[in-house]
Amino acid sequence: xxxxSIQEQTTRVREQASARRxxxxxxxERHGAWWRLLVILIVTAFVLIxxxxxxxxxxxxxxxxxxxxxxxxxxxxxxxxxxxxxxxxNSLITTLITVLISVLVAAPAGYVLxxxxxxxxxxxxxxxxxxxxxxIAIAVIPxxxxxxxxxxxxxxxxxxxxxxxSTMSVAIWxxxxxxxxxxxxxxEAAWIDGASVFGGFMRIVLxxxxxxxxxxxxxxxxxxxxDYLIALVFLRSDDNFTLPVGLQSFFQQNAAxxxxxxxxxxxxxxxxxxxxxxxxxxxxxxxxxGSLAGR
Amino acid sequence: MSSASVSDGLAxxxxxxxxxxxxxxxxPRNRPRNxxxxxxxxxxxxxxxxxxxxxxxxxxxxxxxxxxxxxSLIAAGDxxxxxxxxxxxxxxxxxxxxxxxxxxxxxxxxxxxxxxLALSLLLRTWIPGRNVFRVLLLLPWIVPTVVSATSWxxxxxTPQSPVPVIFHALGLGEPLFLADPFLAQVTVCVxxxxxxxxxxxxxxxxxxxxxxxxxxxxxxVDGAGPWQTFRLITMPLVRRSTFISWILMxxxxxxxxxxxxxxxxxxPANATQSLVVMAYRTVFADFRVGPGTAIAFLLTVxxxxxxxxxxxxxxxxxxx
Numbered sequence: 300x301x302x303x304s305i306q307e308q309t310t311r312v313r314e315q316a317s318a319r320r321x322x323x324x325x326x327x328e329r330h331g332a333w334w335r336l337l338v339i340l341i342v343t344a345f346v347l348i349x350x351x352x353x354x355x356x357x358x359x360x361x362x363x364x365x366x367x368x369x370x371x372x373x374x375x376x377x378x379x380x381x382x383x384x385x386x387x388x389n390s391l392i393t394t395l396i397t398v399l400i401s402v403l404v405a406a407p408a409g410y411v412l413x414x415x416x417x418x419x420x421x422x423x424x425x426x427x428x429x430x431x432x433x434x435i436a437i438a439v440i441p442x443x444x445x446x447x448x449x450x451x452x453x454x455x456x457x458x459x460x461x462x463x464x465s466t467m468s469v470a471i472w473x474x475x476x477x478x479x480x481x482x483x484x485x486x487e488a489a490w491i492d493g494a495s496v497f498g499g500f501m502r503i504v505l506x507x508x509x510x511x512x513x514x515x516x517x518x519x520x521x522x523x524x525x526d527y528l529i530a531l532v533f534l535r536s537d538d539n540f541t542l543p544v545g546l547q548s549f550f551q552q553n554a555a556x557x558x559x560x561x562x563x564x565x566x567x568x569x570x571x572x573x574x575x576x577x578x579x580x581x582x583x584x585x586x587x588x589g590s591l592a593g594r
Numbered sequence: 595m596s597s598a599s600v601s602d603g604l605a606x607x608x609x610x611x612x613x614x615x616x617x618x619x620x621x622p623r624n625r626p627r628n629x630x631x632x633x634x635x636x637x638x639x640x641x642x643x644x645x646x647x648x649x650x651x652x653x654x655x656x657x658x659x660x661x662x663x664x665x666s667l668i669a670a671g672d673x674x675x676x677x678x679x680x681x682x683x684x685x686x687x688x689x690x691x692x693x694x695x696x697x698x699x700x701x702x703x704x705x706x707x708x709x710x711l712a713l714s715l716l717l718r719t720w721i722p723g724r725n726v727f728r729v730l731l732l733l734p735w736i737v738p739t740v741v742s743a744t745s746w747x748x749x750x751x752t753p754q755s756p757v758p759v760i761f762h763a764l765g766l767g768e769p770l771f772l773a774d775p776f777l778a779q780v781t782v783c784v785x786x787x788x789x790x791x792x793x794x795x796x797x798x799x800x801x802x803x804x805x806x807x808x809x810x811x812x813x814x815v816d817g818a819g820p821w822q823t824f825r826l827i828t829m830p831l832v833r834r835s836t837f838i839s840w841i842l843m844x845x846x847x848x849x850x851x852x853x854x855x856x857x858x859x860x861x862p863a864n865a866t867q868s869l870v871v872m873a874y875r876t877v878f879a880d881f882r883v884g885p886g887t888a889i890a891f892l893l894t895v896x897x898x899x900x901x902x903x904x905x906x907x908x909x910x911x912x913x914x
Contacts, residue, residue, distance in 0.1 A: 335721045342713070343730055346788070349745040350733055356748070404645060407638035415635055423639070425905060430650045432901035434849045436873050437890040438649065440883065441656035444667060464649025471642055496634040525738040527852040532878060543740040547856065550744055557748060564741040575736050579729065 353568070356561040373562035382537055383563045386545035390567075393455055393541060394523040397462040401470045401519040402512055404463075409474025410500055414483065424475070427468040435465055439532050446533065453535040461529045466519040473518060477511025478504060513581040517574060524571055542567045654894065661888040666881060678884040679892075687864055688872065688889065695848060695868040698783055702847040703840055705787035710794025715828075717795075718802055728799075735792035743856035746785055747772075775865035778858050782866045786853050790846070794839055801835035802828070841904040845897060869893050 358369045377383045412424050442461055443452065451457030485507070486499040494502065505512075530544045540548065546563050553560060575582060661678050665671030682688050717728055734742065750757045750771040762768050771781045805828070813823050829836075851870050854860065860867035860875060867875070869889055877886030 332720055332722065335716060335719055336723075339713075339716060339721055339727050343727055346731060346734060349742055349749060349788075350737055352748060353741060353745045404641045408642035411635050411639045423643075425902075427646070428905050429898050429901050430646065432845045432849075432897045433650075433654065433894050434870055434873075434890060434897065436849075436851065436870050437657050437887070437894050438653040440873075440877050440887055440890065441653040441660065442649070444656075444883075445652075447668065461649065464645060467642060467645050468650065496631055497637075500638075521736075525740070527740055527856065528874070532874075543738060546740055546744065550747075560744060561748075564744050568737050568741045571736050571738065572733070575732070 350568075353561050353564045356557050357565045359558045373558040376559055377562045377566070381549065381559070381563070382540070382545065383542075383549075383566060385538060386540050386542045386563075387566060389455055389540060389545075390524060390542040391570075393459045393462060394520055396459050397466060397523040398516050398519045400459075400463050401466045402474075402516050405467065405470035405474045405515060406505065406508075406512065407500070408471045409476075410478055410504060412471060412475035413478035424472075427471055430468040431472070435528055438464065439529060443532055452533055453539055454533075455539060458530055458533050458541070461533065462519075462523040462526065465526075465529070466522050470515050470519055473515045474508075474511055477508055477514070480511075481507055510581055513578060517578060517582055520574060521571060657887045657891055657894075660883055661891050662884075664884050666883055667877070671884065674884070678888040682885050682888045682892070687867070688869075690864060691867045691869050691872040694779065694866060695870075697779065698786065698850075698854070698866075698868055699844055699847040701783040702786040702790060702850075703843045705783065706790035706794045706843060707798075707836070707840065709787060709791040710796075711798045713791070714795050714799035714802055715824075717799065731795060732792040734789050739789065739852040740856060742789065743785070743852065746781075746857060750781060772858055773862055775862050778862055778866050782854055782857055785857060786847065786850065789853060790843060793843070793846075797835055797839040798832060801832040805831045837907065838904070841900060841907075844900060848893065848897060 357373055358371065360367060360370050360372060412420060439461070442464075446452050446454075446457045449457075451460070481504055485503050489499040489503050490496075525543065526541075527543045527547070530541045531547075534540055534544055537545075537548070542563070546560070546567060549563060550560050662673055662675060663671040664674050664677075713731060717724055721727070749755055752758070753762075753768050753770065755771075758768055758771065769777055771777050809827055809831075810823060813827055818826070848868075849870060850868070851874065854866055854868055854871050855874070858866045860871040870893065873886050873889040873893070876882050876889060880886075
């Protein structure tokens with residue numbers, strides 16, 4: 300079991316439920332189902348209030364607006380009068396580059412962690428495990444001083460580099476956990492046919508690792524997209540903000556204009572929710588959480 | 595023949611033996627295929643090693659150095675021995691932050707675990723539209739913290755916000771959720787539980803899904819009640835997942851910056867200041883780099899110990 304996906308969990312529960320239904324008395328199985336539905340409805344409604352509030356407010360008329368009822372006015376103002384689209388662009392580019400580099404670097408390293416189990420490799424694995432538990436704050440302070448000397452403060456390149464650093468340890472673990480589930484016999488067959496180690500990795504292992512690659516990519520995506528601390532420390536000027544710091548600074552300056560603030564919040568939550576909606580079967584909890592079960 | 599030796603080498607390496615075969619020699623010198631293997635693996639791991647060394651190890655080493663100096667963000671300082679640590683450890687604000695970090699972590703871990711476990715147990719039973727709820731309840735974990743913090747601000751921050759207005763209408767006074775020190779602590783902790791319970795729900799849900807249903811039916815036949823079933827059957831079967839998720843959530847809570855900072859900035863009167871928030875404010879608001887890195891370093895030492903305990907536990911139970 301490499302990653303705990305909803306899909307996996309769902310199908311498993313469903314299989315067991317259907318097996319149980321065949322055996323057990325149907326009335327006892329469904330006994331109280333409507334009460335449970337009521338409970339879960341109330342809980343879900345309460346849990347979703349803050350998210351529903353964001354969406355609802357974003358469609359309400361802004362301050363001093365002539366509009367009433369539901370309106371998309373806020374989104375028009377957002378596009379024309381705020382820097383939100385610049386922030387969106389900054390967030391997209393830093394996040395996508397982080398995802399790309401993380402996967403490219405973590406996949407081969409994870410392969411070594413998975414296949415080569417000697418003392419050096421186990422040491423590296425433990426080191427990565429310890430690194431993922433360290434506060435980002437301790438990395439941010441020295442890197443800020445270093446990057447200030449290199450001109451990488453208030454610079455999207457600098458932020459991307461720190462993002463990559465903060466994804467690295469977990470991304471390698473996640474890739475290694477996935478490769479563990481691929482039988483080594485597949486590569487051995489390729490080697491006997493004359494493939495090199497590199498060739499076997501590219502043509503056999505990677506080709507069968509799409510779920511693992513996607514899980515790792517989603518992890519890196521969420522980490523970079525949701526990051527607040529790194530962007531807060533490294534970015535100074537409005538033009539360079541990513542969405543989280545942009546939204547926060549806009550909120551501090553326009554606290555009363557909830558419609559517009561929430562419109563930016565909606566723009567910010569669309570990509571992760573869309574990724575989740577499309578790829579939820581590759582979604583693993585807390586990155587390393589899912590990998591731990593298998594290693 | 596030569597390609598078979600590569601696979602032999604890898605197979606041996608997997609078992610923790612010397613890939614080159616007999617003897618203690620680690621790098622085989624006279625076998626071209628093995629040399630190719632070693633170089634390929636070095637080439638595979640090198641980029642990650644460089645990044646980890648530069649972006650993870652160098653900062654920790656530099657922070658350790660800084661914590662013994664009186665430098666600033668732009669200039670290196672002089673070596674001042676343990677003075678930073680002494681000034682931090684004798685500062686009551688530090689101990690208050692440590693106490694709040696502990697409260698925040700305990701409430702965060704056990705709050706999210708109980709809610710997550712309860713919901714995963716509920717969603718195991720037959721409920722119409724169960725899978726829809728399973729997906730909807732994960733949203734707090736997926737929505738960016740900045741977005742949910744903004745929304746929580748709207749819900750609770752001022753006396754005119756919806757939640758205080760509802761409390762007032764119910765005759766419960768006009769609570770200032772972010773201005774009263776105790777209520778601010780409660781609000782921040784509840785916010786953390788709201789963000790984190792989906793993680794626990796997924797971890798525990800996956801653990802429960804791997805439990806054989808027949809065990810429960812056997813227990814039912816033997817006349818076990820719901821509480822007995824939970825305590826004597828469910829808990830022992832999900833113990834490993836529970837342990838892993840507790841430790842991971844402890845690490846997440848202790849390291850958490852945005853959840854606290856976005857709601858309260860550590861206020862009012864430092865009531866919700868955790869150690870990470872304090873380290874950030876000491877360095878980037880007060881520009882006292884030495885004490886700030888000292889706090890961050892103390893925190894790191896504690897977390898490294900916690901993660902090594904977890905790692906050993908996983909390795910041990912993995913063998914069973």
